[in-house]
Structure formats: C-alpha cells, structure tokens
Amino acid sequence: MKNMSWINHPAMKNIDPRKLAVLVELIGDAEGKPLDKSLPSLMSANAKLKTMGLSFTAEETNLILEILTKDMSPSEKQKFNSMRVMMENVIQKNSKR
Numbered sequence: 176m177k178n179m180s181w182i183n184h185p186a187m188k189n190i191d192p193r194k195l196a197v198l199v200e201l202i203g204d205a206e207g208k209p210l211d212k213s214l215p216s217l218m219s220a221n222a223k224l225k226t227m228g229l230s231f232t233a234e235e236t237n238l239i240l241e242i243l244t245k246d247m248s249p250s251e252k253q254k255f256n257s258m259r260v261m262m263e264n265v266i267q268k269n270s271k272r
Contacts, residue, residue, distance in 0.1 A: 178206075181242050186234040194231065197223050198239065205243050210255050213243050218262075 181187070181202070187195070201220040205213035217239070224230055231239065240259065244252050 184238050186238045193227055194229055202242055207246050210251050
C-alpha cells in the first residue's frame with residue numbers, strides 16, 4: 176500500500192476494527208487502479224461488510240472515495256462520480272427491501 180496517512184483521518188478515529196480491516200483490504204486492492212478496476216473492489220467491500228451487519232458511514236465512504244480517486248484524471252473522477260451516484264441509488268433501493 177502506497178500511503179497509509181488516511182488512517183489518521185478523524186473519520187477513522189472510532190472505526191470498528193472489522194470495518195478497518197475491510198477498509199485496509201479495499202484500499203490495498205483498489206488504490207491507484209483505474210475506475211473499472213476499483214469499482215469491483217468497492218462493491219466487494221460493501222458486500223463483505225453487509226454480511227457482518229456493518230456499513231461504512233457517509234464520512235468513511237467519502238474518505239474512501241477521496242483515497243481511490245486521488246490519482247485519477249479529471250475525466251476518470253467524473254466517470255467515478257457518475258458511477259457512485261448510480262451505486263448509491265442501487266444501495267438505497269436494496270436497503271428499503
């Protein structure tokens with residue numbers, strides 16, 4: 176993993192150790208990869224958390240996305256944000272079931 180400074184972010188202060196383990200794995204798998212390679216890692220992390228009865232908070236999610244997109248070009252970031260909106264809509268629909 177390139178840079179672990181994100182672990183000192185205030186959003187990580189009281190994070191559940193199980194969530195932190197999933198997050199470290201996610202960042203390790205996805206950091207610096209192009210959009211099409213990082214989205215599956217994010218979806219896998221969310222699925223893993225769901226099986227544990229956990230989910231990332233909005234602040235944790237924003238930090239994850241900041242880390243994953245920091246090396247992307249502006250056009251890649253725009254695509255990523257579009258995909259994020261679609262993913263959030265799907266997640267909201269599934270959580271209402």
